[in-house]
Each structure stands twice: as C-alpha cells, then as structure tokens.
Amino acid sequence: MLGPVILAASRSDRMRRLISAAPVTKQVVDRFIPGETVADIVPIVKDLTAKGLELTMDVVGEDITTPEQATAARDAYLQLIERIKPLELGEKVEMSVKLSMFGQSLPSPTTALFEGPSGPAPTFPGGHELALANVRPVVAAAAAIGTTVTLDAEDHTTLDSMFAIHEELRKDFPQTGCVIQAYLFRTEADARRLAAAGSRVRLVKGAYKEPAEVAYQQKHEIDKAYVRVLRILMEGEGYPMIGSHDPRLIAIAQELAHKAGRKLDEYEFQMLYGIRGDEHLRLAAEGHRMRVYTAYGTDWYGYFMRRLAEKPANLRFFLRSMVSRG
Numbered sequence: 001m002l003g004p005v006i007l008a009a010s011r012s013d014r015m016r017r018l019i020s021a022a023p024v025t026k027q028v029v030d031r032f033i034p035g036e037t038v039a040d041i042v043p044i045v046k047d048l049t050a051k052g053l054e055l056t057m058d059v060v061g062e063d064i065t066t067p068e069q070a071t072a073a074r075d076a077y078l079q080l081i082e083r084i085k086p087l088e089l090g091e092k093v094e095m096s097v098k099l100s101m102f103g104q105s106l107p108s109p110t111t112a113l114f115e116g117p118s119g120p121a122p123t124f125p126g127g128h129e130l131a132l133a134n135v136r137p138v139v140a141a142a143a144a145i146g147t148t149v150t151l152d153a154e155d156h157t158t159l160d161s162m163f164a165i166h167e168e169l170r171k172d173f174p175q176t177g178c179v180i181q182a183y184l185f186r187t188e189a190d191a192r193r194l195a196a197a198g199s200r201v202r203l204v205k206g207a208y209k210e211p212a213e214v215a216y217q218q219k220h221e222i223d224k225a226y227v228r229v230l231r232i233l234m235e236g237e238g239y240p241m242i243g244s245h246d247p248r249l250i251a252i253a254q255e256l257a258h259k260a261g262r263k264l265d266e267y268e269f270q271m272l273y274g275i276r277g278d279e280h281l282r283l284a285a286e287g288h289r290m291r292v293y294t295a296y297g298t299d300w301y302g303y304f305m306r307r308l309a310e311k312p313a314n315l316r317f318f319l320r321s322m323v324s325r326g
Contacts, residue, residue, distance in 0.1 A: 070103030181206035195236025
C-alpha cells in the first residue's frame with residue numbers, strides 16, 4: 001500500500017531535500033549504490049566478476065532539463081566504458097541506460113520520424129532524436145569492447161519512443177537489449193514481437209506509478225502477468241533476462257526454461273546490487289548466468305526511492321537504519 005506513496009515522493013523536490021539531508025541516508029543508500037564515481041565502482045566490478053557474477057552498470061540520474069546535461073550523461077557512460085576496457089571482461093559487464101538521461105523528454109521545435117515497431121512511422125518529440133543521437137555512441141563504444149547496452153523501461157508514456165530507438169539501434173548493433181514491464185497491459189503483445197532470434201529482453205515487474213487504465217495494480221495480478229510474459233519469452237527465439245528477486249518466480253523461470261529446452265547459457269537472471277547477495281552466488285554456483293544490476297553516481301534519489309517502493313523489506317531496512325543510526 002505504501003508503494004504509490006513512495007513513488008510519489010520520488011518526484012517530490014521537498015522530499016528529496018529532506019531525505020538527502022538526513023545524516024543516516026548515505027549509509028543506507030550505500031547498500032544499493034556502492035559508489036559515486038568510476039573510481040569507486042571499478043573495484044566493485046573486479047570483486048563481483050571474480051566471484052563468477054556478471055554486471056549491468058547504470059549511471060544513475062534522470063531529471064535531465066537541458067541538452068548539456070544529456071551530453072554529460074552520454075560522456076559519463078563513455079568514461080565508464082573507457083575505464084573498464086583494460087579489464088577485458090567483454091559481455092560480463094554490460095551497460096543499462098535510461099533514455100530520459102539522454103534527453104528523451106526535452107522539448108524541441110522539430111520532430112523526428114522513425115519507423116516504429118508496430119506500424120507506420122510515428123512522430124516523436126524532438127527529444128527522441130536527441131536521445132538517439134546521444135545513446136548511439138555509447139552503444140558503439142560498448143560494442144567496441146565486446147559488450148552491449150540494454151535500454152531500461154521508464155513510465156508508459158516513453159515506451160513507444162524507447163522501442164523505436166531500440167529498433168533503430170539494432171540495425172547496426174543487433175545485440176542491443178531492452179526492458180519490458182509485466183504490470184503494463186501492453187507487455188504481452190510487446191513480448192511476442194520481441195521474442196525473436198537475436199533479441200535480448202529483460203523482464204521486470206515494473207517500478208513506476210502507473211494508472212489503472214494501463215497497468216495492473218494488485219500484486220497477484222502482476223505476478224500472473226509476469227509468468228505469462230516469461231512463458232512467451234522462454235518459448236520464443238530470443239534471449240530472456242529474468243529481472244526478479246522473487247524465489248517463486250525464479251523457480252518458475254527455471255521450470256519454463258527446462259520445458260522450453262533451454263541450456264543454462266540461453267537465458268540469465270538479473271538482480272539488484274545489495275539485494276539477496278547470497279542468492280546471486282547460489283545461482284552462479286549452479287551454473288546460471290547471474291547478472292547484478294549495479295548503479296552508481298551522485299543523483300541517486302529517484303533510483304533509491306524506487307528500490308524502497310518495490311519491496312516492503314527495503315523500506316523496513318531503511319526505517320530501521322534511520323532509527324538505529326539516527
């Protein structure tokens with residue numbers, strides 16, 4: 001019940017100031033975001049990969065209001081890629097990007113036309129064109145060191161633009177992945193379209209506040225939708241990435257993979273840094289590909305609040321820490 005309240009707080013400047021100013025906050029945030037700079041994060045990359053884990057790296061930050069900020073976000077990813085290049089880890093370390101960081105929602109007097117994934121070329125705001133221009137060099141740089149990029153899903157109003165950019169990027173970089181969210185009504189249709197040979201699709205439950213007109217609101221409905229979509233992906237020809245910490249859904253994923261005749265390297269699990277670390281290691285020890293979603297950066301607030309909203313245990317952890325360390 002608190003999830004929608006926390007998600008609303010994630011958009012509140014006043015709550016951002018209050019939580020950011022609390023002395024204990026940084027100590028708790030460190031559980032989910034292990035560093036603020038590339039220098040902080042490189043030792044984390046080395047440690048996790050040495051344990052047999054893989055990573056997807058996210059430079060946190062979403063509230064882009066100028067083209068200059070979008071360019072800075074692009075450059076932050078390029079710097080990350082340059083720093084991990086000498087490690088020669090290839091696809092063991094990929095990138096996750098939010099197109100909002102690359103200027104997707106910025107206004108522009110122009111419009112951009114792209115062939116959409118489900119029909120005639122739609123018209124998008126000018127920020128769509130800017131986001132594509134900014135993310136392309138990141139995808140190219142990732143490919144040059146043997147890895148790839150996954151486009152994160154954001155709120156439902158951004159998805160047509162995200163899927164169009166995904167399709168455009170795959171023309172030159174077919175390994176580019178994308179994310180779909182089980183709680184949206186549209187997702188089963190998106191999954192059928194995306195479950196094709198060569199595709200890489202991460203399935204998550206969804207962590208944005210969405211209206212009842214477009215998304216399931218109850219946990220049991222979302223869980224059922226997750227399983228339906230997961231079955232589509234497992235029975236398809238693409239590469240499913242299971243983004244969940246739910247033990248029941250993980251077990252169902254293993255069962256569906258077995259029924260679909262998939263080998264252990266034909267799908268992977270993904271979980272967040274700081275959540276169920278023992279499970280990361282267990283799955284990796286069993287031979288599964290286990291990728292840890294690892295975020296870093298100074299603009300952590302929105303990411304952190306969604307982690308609290310996703311799971312009551314995360315919120316309890318935060319509140320206990322506020323009391324015990326405050």
